[in-house]
Amino acid sequence: MTATTPAAPAALVDHPNGGARRIPVFRAYRFELVKLVSQWRIRLLVLACWIAPALFVVAVSQQTTLPVDTLFGRWMQATGWAGPLVTLGFAGTWALPLLTSVVAGDVFAAEDRLGTWRHLLVTVRSPQRIFAAKVLASLTVILLLVVGLVASSTVGGLVAVGNHPLVGLDDHLMTPGGAAGTVLLAWACVLAPTLALAGIGLLGSVTLGRSPMGLLLPALVALAMQLAQMLPLPAVVRLALPGYAFIAWNGLFTSPAQLGPLLIGIVVSLVWAVTATALAYLLFLRRDFTNLTDDGLTRRALTAGVLPLAGLLAVTIAVLPVVTTATYSGSGIQQAKVEHSLATAFAHLYRMQADELHRPAVTEAQLKSSAACTKGNVDHDAEGAGNDWRCVVSWHLPDSEATGQAIYQLDLTADGRFVADGDGPKEVNGYFLVRTPYGDTPNPLWQFDSNVELLSTSKG
Structure with missing residues (x-):
């Protein structure tokens, strides 16, 4: 062959x-x-x-x-x-x-x-x-x-x-x-x-x-x-x-x-x-x-x-x-950051709720919203993730001396995201729906998402 x-x-x-x-x-x-x-x-x-x-x-x-x-x-x-x-x-x-x-x-x-x-x-x-x-x-x-x-x-x-x-x-x-x-x-x-x-x-x-x-x-x-x-x-x-x-x-x-x-x-x-x-x-x-x-x-x-x-x-x-400002010991979730993030989100959603209810328009600057948070039994310098964050949000309406307050329970995960669950008063965040002239609509202040930035600023 x-x-x-x-x-x-x-x-x-x-x-x-x-x-x-x-x-x-x-x-x-x-x-x-x-x-x-x-x-x-x-x-x-x-x-x-x-x-x-x-x-x-x-x-x-x-x-x-x-x-x-x-x-x-x-x-x-x-x-x-x-x-x-x-x-x-x-x-x-x-x-x-x-x-x-x-x-x-x-x-x-x-x-x-x-x-x-x-x-x-x-x-x-x-x-x-x-x-x-x-x-x-x-x-x-x-x-x-x-x-x-x-x-x-x-x-x-x-x-x-x-x-x-x-x-x-x-x-x-x-x-x-x-x-x-x-x-x-x-x-x-x-x-x-x-x-x-x-x-x-x-x-x-x-x-x-x-x-x-x-x-x-x-x-x-x-x-x-x-x-x-x-x-x-x-x-x-x-x-x-x-x-x-x-x-x-x-x-x-x-x-x-x-x-x-x-x-x-x-x-x-x-x-x-x-x-x-x-x-x-x-x-x-x-x-x-x-x-x-x-x-x-x-x-x-x-x-x-x-x-x-x-x-x-x-x-x-x-x-x-x-x-960066990151450290070997810090989680990046501090009490001041949580309070600022919650107050900012609340102010934005309050305007949305006021528009749904046909209330007078108000800006975030006029509301002057702030938050005071605790984590478990820690009142000062609280830090870290958990579902035991409890916050009280305060705000002021123009031409009013009264201070409004709302309570939120926060479930904050280790990556900085949290879910704020409204806990009263019922007129603000106590119910899933709010009554409007055109029927019931979802209440934006009842429950919402936000996050805490783990790294706020850099060193250069």
Whole structure:
């Protein structure tokens, strides 16, 4: 029998000057993108991200019971711009970590499972270009999924409810145009922690090879960061975690905007994204692709991937107290901050209630609202999260010597968000509904959301 030699692929035809021609990065990227979108699970994810949020927002907006435990959930029947924000809260907690796991966490490991590394190397003839093509393709798919989430939830909210003003997190009223721009900006901000999880997914896919842990790594890291945000950790540790930007976007919806923690969260996330991707690149170039048993799962690879990220976290924790007001011992939740945040939100909502009841208009400056809070048995210098905050809000009406007072019970979480539950008097915040000349409407002072900025000012 005479052996035959297969013809060389067109991509490997020799140059006139000698040597095989390497496939350009763009062609390799296009090839990797086609491989990704041809997978049935990726197609299902794209379809779900572009359809499911709209259906969810429309369905919830028509219900009599709203997700008031979710940020902006209580306003889903008032404006279409609350829908994409509720979706954003869910996406940052569950959807985006899972999406990055499925896409970035499997883009390299799939070649190990299929045993196609040698064929890919023979075709492309450049590990560097293979890495760049796979990274760009996975990021393109992730971006497509994120765009689908925001577009679908926005269209669903606007169709179901309409383009109405949005009540901000400190309860000031945002115009429809201002709400639209801020909602899109909030979604753009969470791209940074999404890229950080994608970088961790790439690192896990390169390092763990055939192991399913590479696929689950971004989701597990995101879950660990969520659990850390629920613990009574110092503010400096919260800010140092790459997932903090998933919750720091709520600072965009206060007046003035609380940009300090958000900017820190974005920078930290981008540093993690670059570091994890660079580690994945270095480990990928060290792979022995001629050895079929080498799928990257080595103690040296795990050490080279985990220790640098742990060192990055330690360095970030050490640097933040130098450049910000965050400390190693403070939670960032102090009594004065709670009182100021509650008084500000109450003043904004009092104006809204006065408008509903057709009372004379009054400004926040005229109200001169203030709050006095206690936490349990602590009357002075109270600090920390808990559901034992009790506050008394006081205000003055123009041309009146009497001082109005209202009582609120606060449930304040470790990330600074709190729910204020009215506890009387019944004329102000004692009932869910208020009677107006046009019928009963929800009482804006009965129960509302607000937050305490963990980092108020910077040192430079």
